[in-house]
Amino acid sequence: MSAEMNWDDVRVFLALARNQRLNAAAASINLDPTTVMRRLSRLNAALGVRLFDHEGSGYVLTDQGQQLLAHAEAVETGIFGMLEQVPREGPMSGAIRVSVDEGFGSWVVARKLPQFQELYPNIDIDLVTTTGFLDPSKREVDVAIHVQRPETGRLAMRRLTDFAIRLYASREYLTTHPPIRSRGDLQEHPFIGFIPDMLQTQELNFFDEIAPDLAPTRRSASINAQYTMTVSGLGIGVLPAFIADRDSRLLPILPDEILIKRSFWFMVAEDMREVARFRAFGKWLDQIIKASLPLLSGERVHRDVDNVSAAPFPGNWFRPE
Numbered sequence: 001m002s003a004e005m006n007w008d009d010v011r012v013f014l015a016l017a018r019n020q021r022l023n024a025a026a027a028s029i030n031l032d033p034t035t036v037m038r039r040l041s042r043l044n045a046a047l048g049v050r051l052f053d054h055e056g057s058g059y060v061l062t063d064q065g066q067q068l069l070a071h072a073e074a075v076e077t078g079i080f081g082m083l084e085q086v087p088r089e090g091p092m093s094g095a096i097r098v099s100v101d102e103g104f105g106s107w108v109v110a111r112k113l114p115q116f117q118e119l120y121p122n123i124d125i126d127l128v129t130t131t132g133f134l135d136p137s138k139r140e141v142d143v144a145i146h147v148q149r150p151e152t153g154r155l156a157m158r159r160l161t162d163f164a165i166r167l168y169a170s171r172e173y174l175t176t177h178p179p180i181r182s183r184g185d186l187q188e189h190p191f192i193g194f195i196p197d198m199l200q201t202q203e204l205n206f207f208d209e210i211a212p213d214l215a216p217t218r219r220s221a222s223i224n225a226q227y228t229m230t231v232s233g234l235g236i237g238v239l240p241a242f243i244a245d246r247d248s249r250l251l252p253i254l255p256d257e258i259l260i261k262r263s264f265w266f267m268v269a270e271d272m273r274e275v276a277r278f279r280a281f282g283k284w285l286d287q288i289i290k291a292s293l294p295l296l297s298g299e300r301v302h303r304d305v306d307n308v309s310a311a312p313f314p315g316n317w318f319r320p321e
Contacts, residue, residue, distance in 0.1 A: 009043040010072050012036050013051060017069050018138045020058035028140070093122035094277045099134035100127065100145040103223040104163075104264060107243050108296075109145075112288045119284070123277050131221065132200040136269040143278060144267040145285075148201040156273035157265050161289045164241040164298025165206060165260040167253035173233040180253055183211045190235035191216045192226050206238045206260050241298035259298060 011029060016036065019025040026033045044051055051065035061069060100109055105127055113125060134140040137153040145160060167186075169177075178188050193216030194204055207214045218235050220226050223243070230237030231249055238260075244250045266285065268278050289296065 006039075006042070006046070007075075009039045009046070010068075010075070012039040013043055013065075013068065014072055014139075016040065016052065016059050017061055017065065018140070020060070022059065025059075092120055092277055092280060095124040095126065096143060096277055096281055097126040097128065097141045098143045098145065098281070099141040100129055101147050101223075101264065102129040102131060103240050103243055104145060105129040106224055107240075107246070108288065108292055109285070115288075116281070116284050120277070120280060123280070131194075131204065131223075136267055136272065139269070142268065142272070143281060145264055146201075146267065147262055147264060148203045149263075149265045150267070154270040155267045156270050157267040160264040160266040160285065161293075161296055162261055162263050163296045165238060165262060166241055166244070166255060166298060167210070167236050167258055168230055168239050168244045168250040169236045169253055170231055170233045170249055171251060172249075173235070174251060176233075183254065183257070186211050186214060186236070186253075190218055192218045192220075192229045192235045192237040194223075194226075195219045195221050203262055209260055210238070210258060242292065242295040245295055245298070 012025070012031070012035075015025040015029045016022070019028055022033045022036060026036045029036075031039075040051070047064070047068070049064040050062055051068060052059040053062055054060075098105075098109070106129060110127060113127070116125070117123075128134065128141060133146050133148065133150065134144055135150070135153055135155075136142060136144050137155050149157065149159075169189075174180075178185065180186060180189070191207070191214065193207065196205070196215075196219075198221045199205060207216070216238075218229055220229065223239070226237055227239055227243050227247075229235070230239060230244070231247065236253060237244070237250075239250075244252075266282060268275075268282075272278060293299075
């Protein structure tokens with residue numbers, strides 16, 4: 001080793017190992033790409049090894065890089081754990097970066113966040129809405145709420161809630177298009193849905209469960225855009241009940257026959273599961289979900305679900321499946 005190793009350089013190494021692309025790594029730690037490469041070069045020199053190979057798809061760890069990754073993540077975990085154990089004066093504080101599916105984030109979580117901020121004014125929330133998965137175990141976010149349960153990763157997770165999905169159309173659309181009395185009639189209508197080659201999880205591919213050979217022809221990567229397209233009368237939308245049942249302009253199609261169920265999963269890094277502010281956020285989510293169950297379950301109960309009080313409560317947040 002030709003020089004003393006700097007922890008800031010190791011942090012840069014971790015960012016590139018997790019993102020594999022230079023610009024993404026630089027953005028994740030608020031540095032410019034030139035600085036990332038300069039610090040990586042300094043770390044290579046300090047260790048006397050080459051940590052990455054630059055290939056067409058990005059930066060790939062060498063054998064020496066894989067060895068350093070295991071040690072660096074262990075050190076990182078120890079540092080985070082130590083910081084979380086340091087006693088704080090005053091009320092709970094800190095930041096939580098939450099990745100959440102766009103529809104649930106916009107229509108349930110964001111609408112209730114003022115209540116959480118009233119309870120915990122010193123906790124800052126970053127709400128990242130996406131159809132993809134950002135991994136808490138890779139420190140991409142602190143908390144992930146996603147429609148698909150990951151098969152890999154050092155994650156503590158639990159099923160947050162089930163939710164219902166149905167077919168919907170606007171009242172205007174239904175009065176100007178052929179009637180729908182059975183699944184067979186659906187073939188005569190245009191459907192609104194996700195862009196297939198942009199889907200990042202098959203949990204959002206609903207059409208195989210509705211009817212054979214059915215596919216959307218009016219498409220968007222955004223569930224909020226799909227909702228707006230459905231309201232505007234562009235076609236039949238496949239929407240979560242917690243979005244569509246709020247809007248009296250929309251009516252369900254074959255509601256007794258077609259009901260799709262999915263689940264949201266709540267995840268944090270395994271070594272971060274006892275962090276107080278993450279636990280508080282999880283408990284608060286449990287309460288707002290309990291208040292919103294009629295909409296989530298598709299019972300079509302039209303009522304104001306945006307003024308429900310929530311308060312922290314104790315208990316084990318990770319219920320066994």
